[in-house]
Amino acid sequence: MPLNFSNTRRAALLQGAAAAGALCLPALSARAATKVAFGYSAVSDFATVFIATDEGMFAKRGLEVELKFIPITSTIPAAIQSGSLQMGGPTPTGYLQAVQGGLDHVVLGGGGVLSKTYTELGLVARAGAGIKTPQDCAGKKIGVPGIGALLHVAFSQWLKVNGVSAQSVTFIESPFPQHADMVKGGTVDAVVTGGPFMTRIIDSGAGYVASYFTTFLPEGYPTVIHVARRDWVAANPAAVKAFREGLQEATAFLLQSKNDARVRELLGKYLKLAPPAVAKMQISPPGPVVTAKQLQWWGTLLRDQGLVTSNMNYADLVLKA
Structure with a gap:
């Protein structure tokens, strides 16, 4: 299934990527490439990083990227802080909470973004649970991939704008791979889930989509951002430049429909998915550039929900261009 988002947004992304590609690429140097460990999680939002790594877009700029799978996205900031990762892709909500906690990390770019047409995130209810509306969620037990994680924050906002208090819901923190068993076993009434985990529940008949709740959120806001420690960024400007330019080139590659098979091959490789699952999955629209306005929007939701206490x-x- 090819990318599915507006022609206007596709044109804007292609124009931006082409402009970046028109910049003079740094000449290959005889010196050793800068080695970077990059942490990612099991979502298609990292497609451009996979592309830039395997298609040599980082390497030709003198950047050697080692991709490391991190099962729990919320642990990525701590891994960056400790130095076991130099870069990684937390969600905006996880990142901002880490900054609130004292970590001095800076945003280099972005992965996937919200889209009105992206329907691989949603509320999946247990068969027979009777959940059809936000009001039906009151009094229910709902699994989320992390308290304070992006999907939990977004789902709580969806409840709020529909007149339902998130306090009326019992949230059960559980990683994505457990969602199917929790729904089937009746541990929860529903899960906030996505991607192949959502498909697995629906295909088994154990549950159904009660709402694609993220489609009410603003178009183009980041769901994954790429960050690094500020002191590391200051010490490695060439590596940062190479990463950002490689990301832009990978965005242009992703947006070309002729490359769809290759993109899916890479998703299967890094997300450990079988070809039939990869063939059916939607690919999150890319957003290589992240703005302060976009971060502030997520920060406002976090403050409203009491997950951060101070403005930033x-x-x-x-990071400035």
């Missing part, structure tokens, strides 16, 4: 200098959190 959002402009200072995004």
Whole structure:
């Protein structure tokens, strides 16, 4: 299934990627490439990083990227802070909570973004649960991939704008791979889930989609951002430049329909998915550039839900061009 988002947004992304590609690429140097460990999780939002790594878009710019799978996205900031990763892709909500906690990390770019047409994120209810509306969620037990994680925050906002208090729901924290068993076993009434985990539940008949709740959110806001420690960024400007340019080139590659088979091959490789699953999955629209305004929108939701307590200098959190 090819990418599914507006022609306007596709044109804008292609124009931006082409402009970046028109910049003079740094000449290959005889010196050793800068080695970077990059942490990713099991979502298609990292497609451009996979592409830039395997298609040599980082390597030709003197950047050697080692991709490391991190099962729990919320642990990526701590791994970056410790130095076991130099870069990684937390969600905006996880990142902002880490900054609130004292980590000095800066945003280099972005992965996937929200889209009105992206329907591989949603509320999947147990068969027979009777959940059809936000009001039906009151009093229910609902599994989320992390308390304070992006899907939990977005789902709580969906409840709020529909007049339902998130306090009326019992949230059960559970990783994506457990969602199918929890629904089938009746441990929860529903799960906030996505991707192949959502498909597995629906195909088994154990559950159904009660709402694609993320489609009410603003188009183009980041769901995954790429970050690094500020001191590492200051010490490695060439590596950062190479990463950002490689990301832009990979975005252009992703947006070309002729490359769909190759993109899916890479998703299967890094997400450990069988070809039939990869063939059916939607690919999150790319958003290589992240703005302070976008971060502030997520920050406002976090403050409203009591997950962060102070305002932040959002402009200072995004690395300038």
